[in-house]
Amino acid sequence: MTANMTARTVDFKAGERNVFLHLLTACNLSCQHCYINPSQHGTGTLSTTVALEWLRLFARSGQQSNLILLGGEPTLHPDLAQIVRAAKSMDFGVTVDSNGYLFHDFLEQVQPRELDYLSFSLDGPDATVNDPLRGKGVFATCTENIRRAVEQGFRTSLIYTVSSRNIEQLHRMPALLSELGVRRFFIQVIGLRGKSALAVQPEEQWQVEPGHWLEVVPKVAQQAARAGIHVTYPKVFLEKHESFSCAGRVAENYFIFPNGRVYQCPLCEDYPLHQLCIENNRLVKRDGLYENRFFALDIAEGCVMNKLLQPDTIEYIADGKPKHRISCCMLKQEILP
Numbered sequence: 001m002t003a004n005m006t007a008r009t010v011d012f013k014a015g016e017r018n019v020f021l022h023l024l025t026a027c028n029l030s031c032q033h034c035y036i037n038p039s040q041h042g043t044g045t046l047s048t049t050v051a052l053e054w055l056r057l058f059a060r061s062g063q064q065s066n067l068i069l070l071g072g073e074p075t076l077h078p079d080l081a082q083i084v085r086a087a088k089s090m091d092f093g094v095t096v097d098s099n100g101y102l103f104h105d106f107l108e109q110v111q112p113r114e115l116d117y118l119s120f121s122l123d124g125p126d127a128t129v130n131d132p133l134r135g136k137g138v139f140a141t142c143t144e145n146i147r148r149a150v151e152q153g154f155r156t157s158l159i160y161t162v163s164s165r166n167i168e169q170l171h172r173m174p175a176l177l178s179e180l181g182v183r184r185f186f187i188q189v190i191g192l193r194g195k196s197a198l199a200v201q202p203e204e205q206w207q208v209e210p211g212h213w214l215e216v217v218p219k220v221a222q223q224a225a226r227a228g229i230h231v232t233y234p235k236v237f238l239e240k241h242e243s244f245s246c247a248g249r250v251a252e253n254y255f256i257f258p259n260g261r262v263y264q265c266p267l268c269e270d271y272p273l274h275q276l277c278i279e280n281n282r283l284v285k286r287d288g289l290y291e292n293r294f295f296a297l298d299i300a301e302g303c304v305m306n307k308l309l310q311p312d313t314i315e316y317i318a319d320g321k322p323k324h325r326i327s328c329c330m331l332k333q334e335i336l337p
């Protein structure tokens with residue numbers, strides 16, 4: 001392993017802004033672990049006019065903010081290309097997160113220079129692993145469209161959501177990504193949100209044991225970096241010497257849903273805990289006991305929302321102390337090729 005193959009923790013940068021705009025919640029797929037929760041996020045689609053109004057609320061002239069356009073499936077929005085162009089003119093760095101179906105001839109509607117990244121989601125290195133999770137025929141369609149996008153000169157990235165269903169196959173992804181020409185690899189951890197939060201039987205449990213995660217994920221990340229791919233994966237467990245930091249206190253992250261809810265912590269998305277919302281095209285702060293009140297709490301387990309909402313993910317040692325502190329879910333490790 002060479003020096004630059006060592007994973008570094010990407011600290012939250014002061015002033016960094018990440019805006020995740022869900023243009024709609026509709027999707028052509030029905031993934032088993034889908035995190036979209038229509039009872040909380042609505043079933044609406046933002047009109048183009050409203051989407052642009054909302055983007056203006058979060059744009060900062062002269063300061064680049066990252067914009068991630070997502071859904072549901074964002075390419076189901078007929079004016080996605082127009083929204084991408086408008087966002088670029090507002091100084092956003094723009095990524096579109098697609099399930100790979102690329103509706104409305106998306107590759108023909110935008111130029112590679114107009115998009116910073118086109119991101120695809122795939123949860124397995126072949127159809128036998130991916131399709132039981134994401135749907136029949138999804139692997140073939142998604143990989144075919146990745147090839148087309150790469151051929152046309154788009155910068156592409158891929159998100160793999162690691163769960164107990166596919167962790168054993170993660171090591172096969174770097175070879176696939178190299179063959180497809182994908183430049184960035186985001187390894188995600190399954191969140192207990194949306195459908196995956198509803199599993200009740202032990203055989204339905206999606207989460208990966210801490211030891212298993214630490215044994216597999218960093219090694220595969222290094223393998224991908226050696227293949228020339230820029231890899232990012234969540235920190236999840238803090239080492240003893242590492243300090244805990246909540247992104248809600250130090251960074252600007254906004255997760256915006258078509259019903260106007262604006263969350264700063266993605267773990268809260270299944271609950272009406274959003275402190276901010278958009279009303280009549282204005283960003284409004286709600287007074288009361290919302291997510292922001294929890295960001296300031298310091299607990300031995302690290303992330304307070306994880307402790308409240310997913311207590312089963314924390315292991316304790318004999319003296320009652322947590323075995324690992326859980327980092328902010330937005331704290332990343334990165335390995336550059």
Ligand code: SF4
Nearest residue numbers: 027029031034072099
């Ligand atoms: S592609 Fe995304 S939005 Fe669609 S079902 Fe799958 S996880 Fe849900």
Ligand code: SF4
Nearest residue numbers: 246248265303328329
């Ligand atoms: S995941 Fe935890 S640490 Fe991160 S913003 Fe939410 S509450 Fe804060």
